[in-house]
Amino acid sequence: MGDITLTMNGAAISGREGMTILEVARENGIDIPTLCYLKELTPIGACRLCVVEVEGSRMLVGSCHTPIAPGMVIQTHSPKVLEVRRVLIELMMASHPDSCIVCEAANCCELRMRATDLEVGLPRFRTRLRYFPLEDENSNIIRDMSKCILCRRCVTACYNTEGKKMFSLAYRGFESKVIYDLDKPVGSDETCRDCDTCISLCPTGALRQPIKFGQRKKGPVLYVKG
Amino acid sequence: MSKKDATKKTFDNILLTLEETQEKVGYLPAEFMVELADSLDVPVSDVYGVASFYSFLATRPPGRNVIRICKSLPCHLKDGQTIIDTIEKEIGVKPGRTTPDGRFSFELTNCIGLCDGAPAMLINHNVHVDLTPGKIASILDKYK
Ligand code: SF4
Ligand code: FES
Ligand code: FES
Numbered sequence: 001m002g003d004i005t006l007t008m009n010g011a012a013i014s015g016r017e018g019m020t021i022l023e024v025a026r027e028n029g030i031d032i033p034t035l036c037y038l039k040e041l042t043p044i045g046a047c048r049l050c051v052v053e054v055e056g057s058r059m060l061v062g063s064c065h066t067p068i069a070p071g072m073v074i075q076t077h078s079p080k081v082l083e084v085r086r087v088l089i090e091l092m093m094a095s096h097p098d099s100c101i102v103c104e105a106a107n108c109c110e111l112r113m114r115a116t117d118l119e120v121g122l123p124r125f126r127t128r129l130r131y132f133p134l135e136d137e138n139s140n141i142i143r144d145m146s147k148c149i150l151c152r153r154c155v156t157a158c159y160n161t162e163g164k165k166m167f168s169l170a171y172r173g174f175e176s177k178v179i180y181d182l183d184k185p186v187g188s189d190e191t192c193r194d195c196d197t198c199i200s201l202c203p204t205g206a207l208r209q210p211i212k213f214g215q216r217k218k219g220p221v222l223y224v225k226g
Numbered sequence: 227m228s229k230k231d232a233t234k235k236t237f238d239n240i241l242l243t244l245e246e247t248q249e250k251v252g253y254l255p256a257e258f259m260v261e262l263a264d265s266l267d268v269p270v271s272d273v274y275g276v277a278s279f280y281s282f283l284a285t286r287p288p289g290r291n292v293i294r295i296c297k298s299l300p301c302h303l304k305d306g307q308t309i310i311d312t313i314e315k316e317i318g319v320k321p322g323r324t325t326p327d328g329r330f331s332f333e334l335t336n337c338i339g340l341c342d343g344a345p346a347m348l349i350n351h352n353v354h355v356d357l358t359p360g361k362i363a364s365i366l367d368k369y370k
Contacts, residue, residue: 168271170278172336182256182274182285 006072021063022050025076032076033085033114035203036151037064044152049088049114052076060084082118089115094123095130096204097146105205111149128174135185140194141207143186148206150176154198166192237266240276244283253284281335289324289331291369293317295347298337306345310334312359313347316366329370 005014008025015024020043025032035047043065051060055073060081063074075081092111100106114120132145150169155178158166166186170179180186199207235243243262247254254277263270277283281294295301295310314320317330324331340346343355354365 165269166271168269168275170271170275172279179271179274179278181269181271182259183271183278 004068004070006068006070006074008074009076015068019068021052021054021061021066021068021072021074024068025052025063025074030076032063033117034064035110035114035149036153038153038157038201041156044156046150046152047088049085051081051084053078053081085114086118086120089118089120090123091127092149093120094125095127096149097129097131099147099205103147103205104208104211105202109205110203130174130177132177133185135180136210137188138186138190138192139188139210140192141186141199142210143180144206144208145177146206147204148178149204150178151203152178153201153203154178154207157201158198164191167198235262235266237268237272240266240273241280244273244277248283253287256285259285281333284331284333286324289328291329291350292331292333293347293349294333294335294338295321296336296338296340296345297334298341300337300341301344301346304344308359309345309347309357309362312362313366316362330366 003014003016004019005012006024007013008028008030011028013024013028015027019027022032022034022037032050032052034050036044037047037050043062045062045065048062050063052063053075054061054066063076089111093115096111100109100112103109106112130146130148135143135145152169155165155167155169167178167180169176170183171177177183180190186192194209196209199209202208240262244254247258251258259273259277260270263273266273274285277285284292293313295313296306297310310321313332317325317332319325319330319332321332321334335348338346338348340353340355343353345357346353346355347357348354349365349369354361357365
């Protein structure tokens with residue numbers, strides 16, 4: 001038994017000091033969807049998909065970075081929470097290229113998976129599309145920033161073999177973009193090694209390995225609603 | 227942070243260093259950013275990330291006069307787009323560019339705190355508010 005008791009979806013549960021709402025929920029078998037969160041890394045709080053309702057809080061709170069407190073009353077799947085999660089996914093989809101049908105990552109795309117789970121249909125509108133040229137000069141990584149949802153996983157996770165960080169976030173608002181160097185394409189002679197870290201963490205098809213079609217393919221054959 | 231700390235170059239106060247160079251050189255040359263990144267032992271993409279976030283830091287050499295039109299919501303609702311289009315027609319280059327004769331750089335910026343006079347713009351450090359397409363030509367005339 002832990003030392004902090006709280007109420008989650010009507011049930012009394014407990015967790016240990018310093019745990020986040022998300023961690024306690026997962027420990028108790030409650031599935032809160034996440035996109036930017038990675039278990040091993042410091043929470044970034046970028047995607048907001050993990051929001052939950054906490055009684056007494058004016059706004060929804062991000063469960064991946066909010067520590068639990070004694071007596072908290074939390075709703076993880078209330079109508080309000082689900083509505084917000086759906087809108088978030090819809091917004092991401094509204095600025096995403098319509099290339100799912102030919103996308104390498106389609107069968108293991110977390111964005112698509114979340115959209116299916118949350119029963120988000122076609123976006124009702126389009127936001128300004130973000131188109132960037134494909135970066136495919138490097139023999140270890142292909143970057144298609146048009147598909148990037150700015151979760152920042154690759155930014156946080158990348159330390160290449162020389163201990164150097166490859167990516168950073170630049171610009172602002174609609175123009176925000178994960179950049180390399182002085183916003184240059186990852187060139188052929190770059191320090192990027194084939195560690196695969198960022199590629200395996202990217203939730204969408206924005207980062208991938210240069211594999212030819214018909215070769216080794218990642219993930220299940222077809223994504224089925226999970 | 228003590229005054230001494232503020233003058234010591236660290237990634238935490240990188241903005242001060244960037245502003246200093248912006249003031250002196252007029253923009254942030256690539257070589258400068260690379261050097262700064264090296265001396266702070268951070269990737270240059272981090273430095274560029276900060277530099278590109280702020281509308282008042284330039285990463286390309288600016289023209290003699292810098293036009294900054296607000297693109298934030300209040301100005302947008304007051305039809306700031308028409309002003310942007312008018313300027314574009316008037317000087318012949320799109321936002322983010324400098325005219326070939328170097329007379330104007332054309333930038334869009336986030337809110338400049340002049341919402342009460344929306345749509346608003348700055349040229350160099352001068353404020354121009356309550357803009358209409360008709361006013362643009364005569365305003366631009368003042369800047370050679
Ligand atoms: S490239 Fe992928 S991992 Fe990196 S921020 Fe974009 S979506 Fe996230
Ligand atoms: S998972 Fe919590 S904000 Fe993205
Ligand atoms: S929104 Fe344009 S000045 Fe504030």
